[in-house]
Every structure is written in structure tokens, then in C-alpha cells.
Amino acid sequence: MSAHDGRQDTGQGWDAPTPLGARNALPGFPAECLPGWMSRFVLALAEETQTPVDAAGCVALAALSTAAGGRAIVQVRGTYTEPVNLFTVVALPPASRKSAVFRAITSPILKVEAELAERIKPQIVEAELTRAVAAGVAEKAKSKAITTKGAPDALADASDAAAAIEDIKIPALPQLVADDVTPETAATILCDQGGRLAVLSAEGGIFQILAGRYSGSPNFDLFLKGHAGDMLRVDRKGRSEHVESAILTLGLAVQPDVIREIATGPGFRGKGLLGRFLYALPESNIGTRNVDPEPVPAEVVAAYEERLMRMVTHLFDWTDPQVLQLSPEADELRLDYARQLEPRLHPRLGDLGHMSDWAGKSVGAIIRIAALLHLADNPVDGYRLPISADTMTAAIRIGEYFTAHAEAAFDHMGADPEVERARQVLDWITRKKPARFTVREAFSGLPRGTFPKVADVLPSLELLEGYGWIAMEPPPPRNPKGGRPPSPAYQVHPQISGPGA
Structure with a gap:
């Protein structure tokens, strides 16, 4: 009665059904693709905090983006350029020690911020x-x-x-990082800082703020322009703010339910914001953690802090952004990836067609990641050296990781319309608990807005059969006298229809 091999037999002739929308186990974050000094720290921090490596890996990428965002661009081909900032979001349940990971990774950035403030204070006093x-x-x-x-x-x-x-002009105190900030305040800070800012937070409150918690209406402009590096001009009463290129970094950790909630927020997908995030949905290790883990070795901490602080300090002094180039070999790897990706974006035939708003930006994300890895290894003279094939290969591996997790995130958000329709049919079957039903019976019980015709139910039934929830009965013999053939019928898995279900 199952279309899937390898399932455990329930003892009633049915195999155990596969949860609807379930995918293969998601890959872990490929920390080995990061520069050695950062990879060692990320792995050791994950061990000390007993958190998935994904958490430290994603926040580490946001830290690199904070250091380099607004200070470098990649000249890809012709007029095509990419800034080097990222939006990352990792989903972890409560009590996952997100804050500890954030503190450890962002600490060097905050130290540099304080040192830069001390350096500029005499200039502020003199200007005042x-x-x-x-x-x-x-x-x-x-x-x-x-x-x-x-x-x-x-x-x-x-x-x-x-x-x-x-x-x-009175110089502004350097501010590299903000946390709980409204879009309006973030725009002011970004303009004061010459067009760059990072919002790094171990909470997901920024999504509620974007949805209009304080203003009463959604406000995405800064975040859309800040991801693309577009010009930002804000005219307010008594103040006009303008930067030629707004560069924003987002590094967030949220609870898994927030991922589903933002999909229903007004404008989040329609405006294109959801397609700009790199998602990570690691499996929680709560309940299996080592209560006496090894701390991060002191030399690993020292190397991480020294290298990241050097990167932030050196790049901070650039006014015009560095222009990075791809080596011919790296560019060919980019093109190969883009060629393989394109058919996957087809709205009907491609496996990523339902999330092309995200997948269509994945080549650009890989270029940005490659640039960050390159600058992490070459913070002083990265603009003199082309991005290598090895660096692009590492970036592609990280990009493939994010693609797998984005598929899971968009499925979690109900972004695949066929899976979402199948869920509605499965919900109807679960409520009614029939041992069998016909297609017409299912059609009669389903909402007309989603299933206007009987034929619209068939793809969802086919999907549910593939996952092992239902099985089509053999069609009865045709009536020799003619007439309309009976409606196809399905048997229902005993897990739903059996005693005690």
C-alpha cells in the first residue's frame, strides 16, 4: 500500500507514512569552508556552548559582512557588481544559548567600535x-x-x-552594530555612518518592527535598499538624509515559529524581503547536550579576535569601496553554477520554481560569500588579489547549504503551493477519519477558493499517495450499459482511520 520503499511496515499492510513536506536530513553548516582562524573558533564555540555549528557559522558570516559591508564590491562582469553584505537568519528554539554565541562572535567588533570612538573623540571636541x-x-x-x-x-x-x-561638520561617533532599532532610526544611523550598518540580534523582534509594531504600517524600504546597496534618500521634517549606497547587514537568530509567521506578514514576500535572507534551520540538540564541554582554547579565541579586529579596523578607513575581481577560474565556476541553477527556477518544471524569488538571488549570494571569505584571508591587500577558484568553491558549498535550508524554510512557511494544498486535503481526511473516500467526496468537503474544480484535487491526492497517506483503489469494471464512471476512490492509512486514531 506504499509508494515509498524502505519504510517500516505497520503490521497492517501499510508502511509508515512520510510526514508531508518532509525532506532528507538537512546538511550541517560547512565550517571547514571558512578561513582557518574562523573555522577553528566556530567549531570550538559550538562545542563550548553545545549549540549546532550552524548558529556560530551563520553569525560568523554576519560578522564578516559587518566588517566588510560598504567597504568593498565585486566587479563581476561589465556593469554587474555585487556588494558584500548578507542577511542571515538562523532558527533555534528557546534556551538554545543563542545569546552566548552572539556575544562571543560579535565581541571583537564591539571592541573595535569602542576603540574607534576613542580615536575620534578629540576630532569631535575640536569640531564642536x-x-x-x-x-x-x-x-x-x-x-x-x-x-x-x-x-x-x-x-x-x-x-x-x-x-x-x-x-x-561634527563627526559622528562610530557605530557598527545596532540591535533593537526601528527602520527610521536605523536609516539615521546608517546615514551618519557613511552608508553602512549591521543589525545583529539574538531575537526576532526586528520582524515585528518591520511589520509596523511602532509605526502601524510596514516599512521595508531601508532593508530592501540596504541589501542591494541602492541610494537612500529620506526627507523628514527638519532633516534630510542621503547616501549614494546604503549597505545593511542583518544577522538574526529567531525561534522556528517566527519563520512561519513572517511569511504571513503583510508585504514580507510580495515586497521581496523573504528572498533576501540566507536561512538556517538546524536540528536542536537540546536534551542531548554535554553538560561539561571543553571551553574554546585561549589561543583560538586570541587568533579569532586579532584577525577579525584587524579586518574591521583596516576596512573601516576606506571611504570609496575596494573593487574586487574574480579570477577567470572563479568566474567559470560561477557561470557553471548559474547554468545548472537556471532550469531549476522554471515555475512549473523546476524544483526551485516555487521559491524563485530566493533562488534567483543565490548566485549573487555566493559571490558575496566568496568576497567575504577572500577579505577574511586578505584584509589588507584583498583588492590587489583576485578571488580564487578555491575560495569560489568554498562559497558554492556554503551556498548549497543555504539552498537546502531555504527549501526547508519556504516549506515551513507554506511557500510551496502544491504542498500547502495537499496539507489542506490531509487536514480534511484527518478530521473526517474515513476508511475510504472518493474524489468527489473530498472535493465536496474542501474549500472552493483553493479547489474550484474536481480536477484541482487530483494533484494533491497524488502527492498524498506518494507520501503513503492514502492508496488508490483499483477502478471498478466499466458498466456495459455506459453512463458516467464512478468517482475514483482511495483507502486511508490506518494511522488516521484505524481504531484509536
Whole structure:
């Protein structure tokens, strides 16, 4: 009674059904594809915190994106360029020690942020004092112009003095990372920071904020433009903010239910936001953790902190972004991957057609990952060296990992319409608990909005049969007198229809 080989027999002639939408075990994060200094830290941190390697691996990529975002672009071909920032989100249940992973990985970035702030404070004090002096001069010039009733020379001096104030720019305190921030505040910080910002959080509150928790309406503009590196211009009362290229990094850890919830949020998919995230859905190891794990070796921590801090510090001082190039071998690997991907995006025939909004961006994501791996190994002179074939191979492996997890994430979100329709049919069968049913009986019990015609039910029944939940009965012999043939009938798995079901 099963279309799947290898299932355990239930003892009633049926094999155990496969959960609807179930996929093969998802791959673990390929930490060995990261640079050695980061790979060693990620693996040791996962051991110390007893968390899936996926958590540390995804946050580590977000850390590299924080360091390099807005400071480099990849010149792929012709006018095609890619910025090097990423949006990553890893789903873990409560009590998974997400915060410990975030603290360990982002600590060097926050240390650099503090050091940069100390370095720039004297410049801020000097600029504020210079501005205060200029304001005093302008006030005196204004008074003289008033006293002389607008004498041309006095008026010109007052105008020049007022303009001099505007020419004195007070540097902003460096801020590389934000956490619980509204899109409006994030836009202000990003503009103050020359067009770059990272939102790194061990919670998923940013999704509720995007959906309009505070403003009452969704606001995705910064996050859409910040992923693509587009121009950002915001005009508000009393302030106009503008950057030629807004570069935003997102590194988030959320509970698995949040992944499903955001799919139903207004505009999240229609606006294209869901297609920009790199998803990770690792299996929780709660209940099997070692209560006395080995701590991260001190030398591994020291190497990680030194290398990441050096990368952040060096790249921070770049104003115009570095332009990275692909080696001919790396570019050929990119093209090979793109050629193999394209037919998978077909809306009817491709296995990724139902999530082409995500998969269509996966080549660009791989290029970005390759650039980050390249800069992690060459933070000082990466722009002088082409991205190698080995680096592109590692990036493709990471990209394939994210593709597998994105398929699971979009299935979790109900993004595959055929699976979602089959779930509705299975829900009807589970409620009714029939030992058998006909296609017409199923059609009569299902919503017309989803299944307007009897024929619309058939693909879902075929899918459920493939997963072992139902089995079609042999068709009865044709009535020699003619007439309409009886509706096809299905038997139902005893797990649903049997005693005690």
C-alpha cells in the first residue's frame, strides 16, 4: 500500500507514512569552508556552548559582512557588481544559548567600535569648539548687519559667517552594530555612518518592527535598499538624509515559529524581503547536550579576535569601496553554477520554481560569500588579489547549504503551493477519519477558493499517495450499459482511520 520503499511496515499492510513536506536530513553548516582562524573558533564555540555549528557559522558570516559591508564590491562582469553584505537568519528554539554565541562572535567588533570612538573623540571636541567659535563670529556679524541697517559689506560678512558654520561638520561617533532599532532610526544611523550598518540580534523582534509594531504600517524600504546597496534618500521634517549606497547587514537568530509567521506578514514576500535572507534551520540538540564541554582554547579565541579586529579596523578607513575581481577560474565556476541553477527556477518544471524569488538571488549570494571569505584571508591587500577558484568553491558549498535550508524554510512557511494544498486535503481526511473516500467526496468537503474544480484535487491526492497517506483503489469494471464512471476512490492509512486514531 506504499509508494515509498524502505519504510517500516505497520503490521497492517501499510508502511509508515512520510510526514508531508518532509525532506532528507538537512546538511550541517560547512565550517571547514571558512578561513582557518574562523573555522577553528566556530567549531570550538559550538562545542563550548553545545549549540549546532550552524548558529556560530551563520553569525560568523554576519560578522564578516559587518566588517566588510560598504567597504568593498565585486566587479563581476561589465556593469554587474555585487556588494558584500548578507542577511542571515538562523532558527533555534528557546534556551538554545543563542545569546552566548552572539556575544562571543560579535565581541571583537564591539571592541573595535569602542576603540574607534576613542580615536575620534578629540576630532569631535575640536569640531564642536570650532563650530561654537564660528557661531559666535556669525552672531556678531549678524548684529553688525542689523546695526548698519543692511550695509552691503556687513551683510556679506554676516552671510559668509553663517555659511562657515555649515561647513564645519561634527563627526559622528562610530557605530557598527545596532540591535533593537526601528527602520527610521536605523536609516539615521546608517546615514551618519557613511552608508553602512549591521543589525545583529539574538531575537526576532526586528520582524515585528518591520511589520509596523511602532509605526502601524510596514516599512521595508531601508532593508530592501540596504541589501542591494541602492541610494537612500529620506526627507523628514527638519532633516534630510542621503547616501549614494546604503549597505545593511542583518544577522538574526529567531525561534522556528517566527519563520512561519513572517511569511504571513503583510508585504514580507510580495515586497521581496523573504528572498533576501540566507536561512538556517538546524536540528536542536537540546536534551542531548554535554553538560561539561571543553571551553574554546585561549589561543583560538586570541587568533579569532586579532584577525577579525584587524579586518574591521583596516576596512573601516576606506571611504570609496575596494573593487574586487574574480579570477577567470572563479568566474567559470560561477557561470557553471548559474547554468545548472537556471532550469531549476522554471515555475512549473523546476524544483526551485516555487521559491524563485530566493533562488534567483543565490548566485549573487555566493559571490558575496566568496568576497567575504577572500577579505577574511586578505584584509589588507584583498583588492590587489583576485578571488580564487578555491575560495569560489568554498562559497558554492556554503551556498548549497543555504539552498537546502531555504527549501526547508519556504516549506515551513507554506511557500510551496502544491504542498500547502495537499496539507489542506490531509487536514480534511484527518478530521473526517474515513476508511475510504472518493474524489468527489473530498472535493465536496474542501474549500472552493483553493479547489474550484474536481480536477484541482487530483494533484494533491497524488502527492498524498506518494507520501503513503492514502492508496488508490483499483477502478471498478466499466458498466456495459455506459453512463458516467464512478468517482475514483482511495483507502486511508490506518494511522488516521484505524481504531484509536
